[in-house]
Amino acid sequence: MRIGAHLREDADPLASADELGIDVFQMFVTDPQKWTKPKPNPHAAAIRESPVDVVVHSSYQINVASLNNRLRMPSRKAVVEQADAAAELGAFGLVVHGGHLRDGEDSAEGFANWRKLFDRQADKGGFGVPILIENTAGGDHAMARTLESIDRLWEAVGDFEQAGFCLDTCHAWAGGEDLVGLVERVKEITGRIDLVHLNNSRDEFDSGRDRHANLASGHIDPEVLAAVAKAADAPVILETPAEGIPADLEYLRSAL
């Protein structure tokens, strides 16, 4: 099982991966708070050729489900651009949050927008890499917070080969899903888990808050986290506070 962490994109990620002794890492390809188009990465060739696996996390403001054209259209464009940049790095996927709607909007339209994202791109030969849809923690109108919404989302996108799933343990916990047996329940719906974001939570169960903690220092029993990683049988990425990552890696390696 490959275990790694999200690394800062402004340094040489391979050097950081080497320092941590990890064989998979996650990075951004552009400023995650902005709409800026990804620039060529000076380390691209080295990352592509390295035996270390890489996955890309898309920028945070992307919301492909949105019923607002002025948000959805740039979101679609950014997904295409960032998937191309991910392919340039030899990444195995681009993580995209499920997104959400606003009060009073029809969730069916949000799920339909997810379907359109894949449908449109399928006509153009698909995305540069698979799109790994990540569950999120908060909000009443999220597309991928609860198993119920993930079920509806998968009805919309499940027949696209390039639609994958990223399970974030902090988000599931804060979103109100019990982690015990969750991998099995998710796989019953999606048939796949392509990536695990293994994070503890600084907040209570079902808090709706997205604040990650190191494995041994949040509200989730770390043994339950290790069990999720084991059951998912997919690459594991830590998105925990950087200072605690070496200890998180050590805990996971011994638990697995």
Ligand SMILES: [Zn+2]
């Ligand atoms: Zn995550």
